[in-house]
Structure formats: structure tokens, C-alpha cells
Amino acid sequence: MIEWWQSKKRKTRKSKEHNKYSLLELLLDVLCWIPELILLPFRLIFWLFRGVGRLIADLS
Template sequence: MKEWWDRKKGKTRKHKKSKDDYSFWDIVVDVLFWIPELFILPFRIIYWLLRGLGRMIGDFLDFV
């Protein structure tokens, strides 16, 4: 019984110890999520700038 308890205690300590570590697979998943965002970001910025410019011109034309 003591051997079983020592193994169980060792596993839970190991699990708790490595729970906060940033593993290789965490990095891979983060990179896979950020790559599409980095490609889409410039187009999103251009879209918002053109949209804001169009609204500003439209408001100016409505004012005149």
C-alpha cells in the first residue's frame, strides 16, 4: 500500500509542478493562432482607414 501511495503522491506532485510550465505544444498552438492574425491585420487596418475616410467625406458632403 505504501508503494502505491508514494507513486500516487509522486505523480500528483509532478503534475502540479509542470502545470504552470509553458510547453513546446503551447508555443506551437500560439504560433498557429497568431500567423493568420498577422496576415489579416494589414488588410483590416486599410479597411478601417478607408471606411473612416469614406464616412468623413460623406459627412462633409452632407454638410455642404
Template sequence: MGRWREKRKKHKQEPSSFWDLLADILLWIPELLLLPFRLIIWIGRGFFRLIGNLFDFY
């Protein structure tokens, strides 16, 4: 248990720099722009699978 605590103390997170923040923002912009389209596709696929499963019962 003591080793685990020592390793944890050694690996304390360093404060983020401006460049890290800028890189994170630039990587998240495309994700946020594409999220609504992904949600529409996921909902559509689920809806069509539900309809397809209803027809399988008959």
C-alpha cells in the same frame, strides 16, 4: 483578503509547453497576415465616413 491570497497562490501559472507555444504561433500567423488588409479597410471606411459627413453639412 486572506482568501484572495490563498486562491492566487493556488492558481499560479504553470510553465508553457512546446505544444502551447506552437498552437499560439499557428493561431497568430493568420492574424498577422490579415492585419494589413484590416487596417486598410478600417482607414478607408473612416475616410469615406468623413467625406460623407462633410457632404451632410451642405
């Protein structure tokens, strides 16, 4: 049982080391998130005005 557990741990450690996050993947993730971070404040303002406009329209 102990030998099986040790071999299982070795395999798990190897697989974790093999799947490293590369610099290229980091740059691609950042490039994908930049437009989202720039557009988010405008979306929030749009949703806020839209919600307030619907609230006013429902009250009148």
C-alpha cells in the same frame, strides 16, 4: 511564523515549476496568431478607407 512562511514558499515554488509552458502550447499559439498577423494590415487599410469615406460623406 517562520516555518509557515517557508512552507508557503515551497508550495509556491512547486506550483510555478509544475506549470511550464510546453513546446506544443507555443506552436499552437503561433498557429493561432499567424492568420491574425496576416489579416491585420488588410483590416487597417479597410478601416482607414471606411473612416475617410464616412468623413467625406459627412462633409458633403
